[in-house]
Amino acid sequence: MSKISLKNLTKKYGSVTAVNGINLDVIEGEFLTLLGPSGCGKTTTLRMIAGLEEPTSGELYSDKKVLFSKEKGVYVPPEMRNLGFMFQSYALWPHMNVTRNITLGLESKKIPSSEIKNRVNDVLNKVQLNGYEDRYPSELSGGQQQRVALARMVAAKSDIFLMDEPLSNLDAMLRIDMRSELKHLHNELGATTVYVTHDQVEALTLSDRIVVMNNGKIQQCDTPEAIYKKPQNLFIAKFVGSPPINLMKGIIVKEDNSLFFKNEAIKLELKGVTAPETENSEIIAAVRAEDIAVSPSSSEKQSEAFNVYSVLPAGSETIITLQRGDTELAVKLSGFSSTKMNDSISIKIRPEKISFFNPKTEELIL
């Protein structure tokens, strides 16, 4: 069942179209992430859902109730939407201590004071901030402020959480900790969550579904696995995944009743895949770094020897980049590798791991 529905939602700032006709159904209880590069309209979309920004056109529903629709003459202000919002800057009130920051909104909801007391205890427990009740925001570290903001949102017990890059002001270690805390919290509370980030790892690790946006439009909305494995266009393929997906230009040829993907560096038999029947025309093949296997000699016939351009070990994995002519490939190997710079190496790719894209439309070819 859909909890929030965006119907053709558009936002223009003068001549700039920040969000361009978005249609989206957020399913009850899911963790949905809006992912995309800076300026693609993620924040604008989230703020429209919250009611902080007025859409130029389109409609917005929650639980089948209209929240916004010019045609239907409905405008529900943020105060009445009953949702939680977490700002990138946390937006803690600097002149109020932690407790007051949490209770101020609850008082307006006419919740009895004993209940408020319980909730404050409860949420501070959840975010492990007991004992910090009387501190002011300026007396807290960034991570603690972030958790106060989280506690404040949780305490209101609304069933929709909206979060705008809540982790981006934290350092790398803390961010990883908070990811698992957020995921745990979501699991525990079951609130429908719309989460904005431009960090694709964060999106992949946290989400039930990811919406990839670019230029104010939805590129793809799918599970993390599908986004990662079957990106619908080159933009998504390039944006998601680290190291970035390997792209090779080449052509499809038919020899001895088999199809091959071929360029100056590589000739790959496409056995067992329904390869696109676009013989002899340019095509782009994309393959993830971890889907490429290497062998030191050129025993396999699949490719000519590549030159090892760099070796970047990172403990659990090693990224090596290979070069031959204009073709450059990143390969991910587990653990440390004995490969050395300037070694000669040949590669093996399982054909079913390859996605093909039309170089003109940049769309996925089935």
Add this chain to the structure above:
Amino acid sequence: MSKTLKFYRAKLKSKPELTLSIFFIIVFSFLIVVPFLKMIHTTFTYQSYDLRLARGAVQGAFTWFHYQRVFASDLTKSFFITPLLNSIGVGFSVTIIAMILGSLLAWLFVRTDIPHRKFFQTVIVVPYMIPSWVIALAWQLFFQNTRIGGQSGVLSTFFHIDVPDWLSYGFVPIVICLALHYYSYTFLLMSGALQTIDSELEEAGSIAGLKRREILRKITFPLVLPALGSSFVLTVTRSMGTFGTPALLGLPVRFFTIPTQIYAMINARNMGDSFVLALVLIVMAITAISINNKIIGVRKSFVTMKGKGFRAKPMELGKAKPVLVTLLIVFIIMIIVLPIIMLTWSTFMLLPDNYSFSNLTSHFWVGKSDAMISSGEPGIFLNRGVLRATLNSVKLGVLASIVNAFLGLLIGYSVVKNRGTRISKLIEGVAFAPYVFPGIAFSAIYLGMFSKSFGPIPAMYGTFALILLIVIVKNLPFSSRSGIAAMLQVDKSLEETASIQGIPWLKRFRLIILPLCKSGFVSGMLLTFITAMRELSLVILLVAPNTGLLTTMIFSYKTQEQTQHVNGVTLILLVIIILANIIIKKFANTKTGQSINLG
């Protein structure tokens, strides 16, 4: 159709900044735009005053008569050219002197190792707090000569120096007295700017191999240019538009500037011509402001740049230090200590030009009415008129500062929340408009508009409410600026997060916005209080016997040549202003003149 209506009703209800904007647009058109249009209308129609001058004139009929008279007639020279040249001469001379003085002092206090910085800094901004014409009063005590009338000053009585006319009245004393007031504006703006410049920028310059003078010219100067621009506009427009000092030091020798000429015309009930002159003053002020915006406009962002505050290593004055400190002390004695001592002393003198001890008396403070002295005016402390004026002035200052501070914040709220829209620009612009209106002309219009009942407003002729109203409106430019500046400091997410949590607007305003704007709010209040207390030209036409203020009382004592009462009441005014300053600063940690910036 009704759906659309419903939508906008819902939107209006949930966006208080829209409701506020509509409210301000209505109120401002009533209190600012309509008076301005009325002023223009008056210049284009025959007034009752004109009927005996122009043959066949019909009151209210369209005419170029006033423009012709002011700009192209035998009277042009005395009505327009001479006052204009005098105003421009005074304005620019004052500006040059005040800006040099103010900048040097700012540099001295922010950038060098001058001792007792805090003390000097506090004292040096005293002229900012006191009315500009107080120095003119003191000037007269020193430099008056008997030729022109009135009593003779210290120099001629005491030292038997024959003070030449040009030194006792007219251009020179006006320029000096005004410069000694207006330097404080440049000083405040420039010290602010110099403090916010990150000294690392200059250090980077010296590391890059620039010489000291090159650093000044290429790095420091461009960075303080916005503050200099603001000081220039502020000083030029205010010194050309000021009334008190040119009235005290100019009128006795028929030295007219545009404001005193306007006053003379209005006193003669010649509204048409006076408003033409008022428009001239408005055009000049707008020109100065727009030139400044053109030149400085884009660079403004420099000033708001956050620096680390104080320079780590101030310039060492070395041997110059004792010399500079001495100069500074002499300067302070001459422009603050001596004038105040003189004013005080003069209130104890029975005969105004007899400086012997036997002439001392406390009559003007505590004496009962005596028909032989000051036409029977009782001493200041026993004087009901003075008491009433004191209460009125304080009431005016307190009410205006509270109303203005709130209005300023609300204007700031609707301007900042609607930022980027035309409504926002409109409100900001109109709220600033009263700045360019000459006070006397503005009050003449108000007198005409509100003496009968007007729209929903009852007749307010001679009421305190009318004085309060005009003081509030005239102060809107400053309170709205400080309100906008304060609101810009508050991250918008702080209010948004409250609205998402269902906290209603009034509560958001009270518990979140107001506390976060407190320092801007208080400094706006102080500013309004000071300006309301020293307002003269704006209220002089509006006071009735029972609504007199300290300033108008001083002015009327002055016209009756009751020097001791003039100076005594002036001292009371000074004491109140300085007390208010101390009290407000006790409550909030703010700087004087935080919001005088025009930018």
